[in-house]
Amino acid sequence: MQHADEAFRFLLTEAELRYPYCKTTLRKGDFGGNNPVGHSEPGTNGRHDFTRKTDASGLIDTDAxxxxxxxxxxxxxxxxxSTILFGCLFKEHTTETxxxxxxxxxxxxxxxxLTxxxxxxxxxxxxxxxxxxxxxxxxxxxCPSVLMSEDKILLGQAASGFEKLLATGSxxxxxxxxEFKNKKLEAGLQDVLDAFRNADTFASSRERSESAKSPPGIDHSVFLEDGNGRLKRITINAVPATGVSEDSGSALWIVLKIYEASNVPExxxxxxxxxxxxxxxxAHLARHLTMSGSMNDTVQELGITRNTAKTHLRRIFEKTGVNTQLQLARLVHGxxxxF
Known part of the structure; x- marks a missing residue:
């Protein structure tokens, strides 16, 4: 049984493609390929021992x-x-024929x-x-986007999404x-995966038509600052991997979209x-801070001191009722x- 299991693993992972291995030789534990069909083993008089049955490893013929x-x-x-194995049994012959x-x-x-x-x-x-x-x-x-499998293998990108994602440092x-360095991003991804698996849509996602294009409405947003202090929004969306082989190893794909501050009209x-x-x-500060996402860039662009900017921002918060720069950005974009 041990040799049969080892032989099966050998065929799956190491054996030379399209090489005719004698199943009995494999069962004996000879995986070196030194005894192909047509060559003799010691004591066989030029013939392989084809007579011994194999077992449940996949090298077995229970009816023979x-x-x-x-x-x-x-x-x-x-x-x-995956590995495709092909076996051929010559049941109408004996070792003598x-x-x-x-x-x-x-x-x-x-x-x-077959090949x-x-x-x-x-x-x-x-x-x-x-x-x-x-x-x-x-x-x-x-917008810049990255597509990856459930186990975070890169599948593709759009609009320089790969570079934009790396630039966030997350x-x-x-x-x-x-590899996710940011805990909020990692937690957001797990939330989306859990929500998708628990949704009723997941059970039937693999049965959808190959023409299905629209991802389900399960996503998550994470707000991060890049190395320059610019605010970014990353959305995480799960997409069923419909229309592809089960061998792809991932029933879900993940789309990360990176949103950056856009121009706001005067x-x-x-x-x-x-x-x-x-x-x-x-108002001038609120608009420019929303567009840049960075207080340092804003004070340089407006030619004011950081203390002045902080005073303006405190009064903006008081008058608008927001408490954070993120809430202010949402208000301004709204x-x-x-327009």
């Missing part, structure tokens, strides 16, 4: 007679997450016939995965996988003055959306 179990097996295709050269050639012929079809299948599945990645990224082209990249300053009775200087 013990004295007539001649067989060959080989890995035909090996990917990152089996011609190992004919068995060898028959097996080779069958593998040559193109298997190659085509894997290429098709790979292309389907690429197409799905492109579909998801097309939905996110309005992640590091050890190809091909991201008319917003007028609304802030009229609606909240801000002074001209206070007004900006009216």
């Amino acid at each position: 007679e013990p004295a007539e179990t001649a067989g060959l097996i080989s890995p035909l295709m090996r990917g990152d997450r 089996i011609d190992v050269e004919v068995a060898h050639e028959t097996f080779r012929t069958l593998t040559r016939l 193109p079809g298997i190659d085509a299948y894997f290429k098709t599945e790979h292309q389907k995965t690429k197409n799905r990645i492109q579909d998801v990224l097309l939905m996110a082209t309005a 992640v590091r990249f050890n190809a091909p996988r991201f 008319t917003v300053e007028t609304v802030l003055q009229e609606r909240f009775e801000l002074s001209h200087s206070e 007004i900006s959306s009216l």
